[in-house]
Amino acid sequence: MDKSIDDIRGEAIESLAAIVDSESLAEWRSHYLGRRGAVAVLFRQIGSIPAAERAEFGKRVNALRGELAGAFDERAALVESQRLARDLETDEIDITLPAHPRRRGGLHPSTRTHREFQTIWADMGFQVYRSREVEADDFNFSLLNLPPHHPARDMQDTFYTSDPRVLLRTHTSPGQIRAMRELGAGGSKPIRVILPGMCYRQEQVTARSEIQFTQVEGLAIGRNIRMSDLKGTIAEFARRMYQPDARVRFRASYFPFTEPSMEVDVECFLCGGKGCRVCKYSGWLEIAGSGMVHPDVLRNGGYDPAEWSGFAFGMGPERIAMLKHGIHDIRYFWGNDLRFLRQF
Numbered sequence: 315m316d317k318s319i320d321d322i323r324g325e326a327i328e329s330l331a332a333i334v335d336s337e338s339l340a341e342w343r344s345h346y347l348g349r350r351g352a353v354a355v356l357f358r359q360i361g362s363i364p365a366a367e368r369a370e371f372g373k374r375v376n377a378l379r380g381e382l383a384g385a386f387d388e389r390a391a392l393v394e395s396q397r398l399a400r401d402l403e404t405d406e407i408d409i410t411l412p413a414h415p416r417r418r419g420g421l422h423p424s425t426r427t428h429r430e431f432q433t434i435w436a437d438m439g440f441q442v443y444r445s446r447e448v449e450a451d452d453f454n455f456s457l458l459n460l461p462p463h464h465p466a467r468d469m470q471d472t473f474y475t476s477d478p479r480v481l482l483r484t485h486t487s488p489g490q491i492r493a494m495r496e497l498g499a500g501g502s503k504p505i506r507v508i509l510p511g512m513c514y515r516q517e518q519v520t521a522r523s524e525i526q527f528t529q530v531e532g533l534a535i536g537r538n539i540r541m542s543d544l545k546g547t548i549a550e551f552a553r554r555m556y557q558p559d560a561r562v563r564f565r566a567s568y569f570p571f572t573e574p575s576m577e578v579d580v581e582c583f584l585c586g587g588k589g590c591r592v593c594k595y596s597g598w599l600e601i602a603g604s605g606m607v608h609p610d611v612l613r614n615g616g617y618d619p620a621e622w623s624g625f626a627f628g629m630g631p632e633r634i635a636m637l638k639h640g641i642h643d644i645r646y647f648w649g650n651d652l653r654f655l656r657q658f
């Protein structure tokens with residue numbers, strides 16, 4: 315019996331030393347240490363050993379099991395580290411190979427300008443009101459003081475749907491009526507909103523005009539709003555948008571929905587007012603149409619013009635982005651040319 319324990323040990327240690335892969339390791343373990351393995355067989359023999367030798371025999375089988383298990387762990391660790399070394403050698407990675415370029419998406423230049431606008435106006439207490447792009451003729455024109463056949467309708471050539479009362483809005487101004495009606499609580503509450511969004515005009519597409527473009531409309535209605543509020547607010551916007559000492563000027567103009575109406579120029583932020591190609595050597599850039607909300611428009615929004623007043627303005631973010639980034643052709647904005655878009 316003693317012989318057999320030593321034989322098993324010798325044979326096991328010898329065969330283990332020759333093992334170099336994990337499958338053979340697993341076989342070896344089940345052969346010697348498994349439930350039906352050699353060591354288990356020895357344990358099963360304990361009952362048939364003469365009583366005087368039984369304790370000694372058991373001890374030795376136990377020792378054998380411990381020894382084999384230890385030898386196994388050692389060998390397994392060695393086999394694993396050899397496998398790793400082999401893998402590193404054969405599966406060598408060339409870290410100097412060029413990687414697949416991964417393009418990051420970017421925000422559309424118009425979206426960027428809109429976000430800048432929104433942040434500035436939000437800081438000044440204006441909330442964003444989203445109005446519809448498919449609009450009723452009434453809202454786009456009549457309620458803004460542009461009755462049918464009004465000559466100013468010609469300023470905005472319109473895309474109509476198959477229903478002549480429904481059109482694609484030509485400006486964001488119709489949102490003024492919707493905002494007043496929805497937020498004004500029957501003409502009893504002051505409001506301060508900006509209305510950003512896409513507008514459409516049936517125009518010849520050129521470097522300077524597109525059939526689609528965005529606007530940011532602004533509207534403030536209150537009990538004591540005066541022209542000085544409009545001027546101060548727009549001047550503050552210009553300082554925040556362009557430069558801290560940006561100057562603005564107001565020129566008398568005409569819009570049917572405001573009285574009086576003004577166009578707003580900001581000192582050219584590229585040349586500082588000295589005159590350059592972008593400002594056509596005038597030193598000024600036009601940034602907005604604006605004015606005091608016409609009494610008829612206030613009434614159409616549910617307000618009594620004897621008690622309420624307000625100012626409004628409309629700006630074109632594309633124009634501003636064009637000036638800022640030196641973009642010479644407005645068609646780039648909606649042309650989906652990735653070479654253009656990737657620059658932002």
Ligand code: DAH
Nearest residue numbers: 485487603604605626627628
């Ligand atoms: N809706 C005008 C346009 O598209 C722009 C405009 C001018 C908006 C004056 C206004 C405003 O709110 O007061 O040409």
